[in-house]
Structures are given as C-alpha cells and as structure tokens.
Amino acid sequence: MELKDIQNLIKFVAKSGASEVKLEMEDIKITIKTGSEKTETTILQQAPMGMQQIPMAAAAPASATEAPSAAPVATDETSKYIEITSPIIGTFYRKPSPDKPVFVEVGDTVSEDTVVCIVEAMKLFNEIESEVSGRIVKVLVEHGTPVEFGQPLYLVDPS
Structure with missing residues (x-):
C-alpha cells in the first residue's frame, strides 16, 4: 500500500x-x-517495500467500530420505532455476498450487536450492528443503493 x-x-x-x-x-x-x-x-x-501488495478488493472485510446511532423517528405513525442509521457514506448491502441470505428480514428479532447489513466504502466492507434490541419493522433502503452518513436503514420496534 x-x-x-x-x-x-x-x-x-x-x-x-x-x-x-x-x-x-x-x-x-x-x-x-x-x-x-x-x-x-x-x-x-x-x-x-519490495513485497507485492494484495489488491484492496481482495482484502478481508474491515469493520467500522463506530456503531450506528439509534434515534426516534419523527412521524406520529412510527414514533414508537427506533431507527438504525448508517454510520458512514457508502453502498448498502443486505447480504454478505450475492449467494447468501440477507442478514435480517422484516419480523426478525435483533439484539444489540446483531449484524444487520454491510456498508461498503472504498472497497472496505463495514458490518453495521444494531444498537437496540427489538423486532425489525421495516427496511428503509434497497439492496445495492448508496447511503449517506446518518441515513435511516431500518425501523426497529423495541417493545
């Protein structure tokens, strides 16, 4: 490098x-x-310096240690739900690879530190973990689309 x-x-x-x-x-x-x-x-x-470096695409996935922030949703209809947001800018992936199942589906129960998705930034695949325990109510982002810092990814019912 x-x-x-x-x-x-x-x-x-x-x-x-x-x-x-x-x-x-x-x-x-x-x-x-x-x-x-x-x-x-x-x-x-x-x-x-003389050693050959492996390409970034082949590197093992690294994870951002900053966990996603959880913030209440503003609308009345969903005010009881908590958002799982993106801690970084990148591309949102619901699956660890194309031939694997998604990390979480609507209705799945998650606990703190459950991996819910991957956000890829500069060929680094960052596992995003839930900061809250509860049930996934809604997936807010489509697989393979770009996300911004702080963008809501999932709604979680903490009850």
Whole structure:
C-alpha cells in the first residue's frame, strides 16, 4: 500500500464521519481514529517495500467500530420505532455476498450487536450492528443503493 493510498484513506475516513476504522490485510494493519479536529493513524505492521501488495478488493472485510446511532423517528405513525442509521457514506448491502441470505428480514428479532447489513466504502466492507434490541419493522433502503452518513436503514420496534 502506497503512502498516497493511506493518505486518501485518511481523508475519506475523516469525511465519512466514522470515529475509527481498522484495515487488516496479510502484511499490514492500519487503524485510523478521527476526532473533532485531529485524525490519528497508526500503522501496526508494514511489509517491506519490495513485497507485492494484495489488491484492496481482495482484502478481508474491515469493520467500522463506530456503531450506528439509534434515534426516534419523527412521524406520529412510527414514533414508537427506533431507527438504525448508517454510520458512514457508502453502498448498502443486505447480504454478505450475492449467494447468501440477507442478514435480517422484516419480523426478525435483533439484539444489540446483531449484524444487520454491510456498508461498503472504498472497497472496505463495514458490518453495521444494531444498537437496540427489538423486532425489525421495516427496511428503509434497497439492496445495492448508496447511503449517506446518518441515513435511516431500518425501523426497529423495541417493545
């Protein structure tokens, strides 16, 4: 991985709103933590410069450790439901891969830390976990569509 690639990754993470991203490949481990005004990058291991790097698309999925925020929905009809929102900008996927079943369906019960979807950003596949326990009432985003930071993905009935 070139220095320019790492700098671009830092800029993307800073703009995405994620507080921390960890990238682990066979020969390099990078942790990027962002704060209100500073960005901190820690490279834990790096292969010698002469070694061939694996392409980003083939890298193991990394997960953003910032959990999605849960906020009440404003409308009267759905005011009893809690939103699971996207912690980053990227592409929303309901399945871990095209030949696998979706993570959660309407009616499924989720608990805290249940993986509900993946948001892909710059070839990094970030597992999004539910911060609340309850039953999935509605899926708000279609599989394979772009999502923004803070965009509601699911409605959860906490009762």
